[in-house]
Every structure is written in structure tokens, then in C-alpha cells.
Amino acid sequence: MNTKLNAHSIPPFLRGVRGDDHENRHIPKQKRLLNTDFHLPYNPELVERAKELRKNMTPAENKLWNDYLKTFKFRVLRQRPIDNFIVDFYCAKLKLVIEIDGDSHFTIEGKNYDTERTQILEGYGLEVIRFTNKDVLNNFESVCQQIQELIRQILG
Numbered sequence: 001m002n003t004k005l006n007a008h009s010i011p012p013f014l015r016g017v018r019g020d021d022h023e024n025r026h027i028p029k030q031k032r033l034l035n036t037d038f039h040l041p042y043n044p045e046l047v048e049r050a051k052e053l054r055k056n057m058t059p060a061e062n063k064l065w066n067d068y069l070k071t072f073k074f075r076v077l078r079q080r081p082i083d084n085f086i087v088d089f090y091c092a093k094l095k096l097v098i099e100i101d102g103d104s105h106f107t108i109e110g111k112n113y114d115t116e117r118t119q120i121l122e123g124y125g126l127e128v129i130r131f132t133n134k135d136v137l138n139n140f141e142s143v144c145q146q147i148q149e150l151i152r153q154i155l156g
Contacts, residue, residue: 042081060136
């Protein structure tokens with residue numbers, strides 16, 4: 001099965017949904033990426049959208065940011081463009097991406113999209129960890145423990 005995404009393969013039900021706005025978080029690959037010596041490649045056209053998403057975080061993103069990552073031991077950036085995506089949280093020092101998934105991520109199309117996205121991000125040497133909105137809102141301590149355990153593994 002081909003899970004390659006393009007502008008026409010993003011399902012309509014994933015478009016325009018706050019927190020799972022895949023159309024605005026993924027620009028088709030033909031868009032030019034900006035490469036620098038200091039940052040991972042990113043699509044500069046996503047910068048303004050990332051700023052908007054920072055101002056309008058979902059309740060789960062807001063909780064994880066304000067109650068844990070904002071004062072984290074390592075610097076964490078919110079809504080960071082990487083490649084043609086905007087990731088929820090990114091820690092450059094750890095090469096760690098933390099994603100918070102809403103309901104649309106659990107459809108067949110959403111799972112295929114996330115699989116490709118994760119493969120691309122891992123291709124840059126990044127570790128990707130995903131949690132659901134429900135995990136963050138209802139099992140917050142467990143989420144924090146899982147992040148800490150992954151950091152221990154990363155740091156060896």
C-alpha cells in the first residue's frame with residue numbers, strides 16, 4: 001500500500017480541524033526547504049502558521065507546555081517547523097520531537113500520515129514520541145515519566 005502523501009491525498013476530514021490541522025501542518029514536498037548549518041531543514045512558509053499555532057495551543061498542548069516543558073531541564077520549542085511539518089514540541093539538544101495526537105490521528109488515513117511523518121522526522125536522526133490528548137489530560141504523571149524514561153535512554 002502506498003502511503004505517500006501529496007496535496008490531494010490529505011483527506012478532507014483532516015483539513016481545518018484545530019489541533020489536527022494536517023493541511024496547515026504539512027506542505028507538499030515540492031515546496032523548497034530552507035537548509036542552514038544551525039537548523040534542520042524547514043519550509044519558511046510554515047513560520048507564520050507555527051506562530052499562530054503557538055498562540056492557540058490545544059488544551060493538552062497547553063497543559064504539557066505550562067505544567068512540564070516550559071521549565072524543562074533542556075530548552076523545548078513549541079510548534080516548530082521541521083521539513084514540511086510543524087511539530088508540537090522540539091528539543092534540539094536531545095533531538096526529540098513530542099507530538100500530542102487528537103482523534104483524527106486514529107483513523108486509517110491519520111495513522112498512515114503519522115507513519116510517513118514519523119519516518120521523515122526519524123530520517124533526520126530525531127526521536128519521536130507520541131501521546132494522545134486523553135493521555136496528557138488524564139494521565140499526566142505517566143506522560144511525564146515516559147518522557148523522562150526516553151530522555152534517560154537518549155542520554156545513555
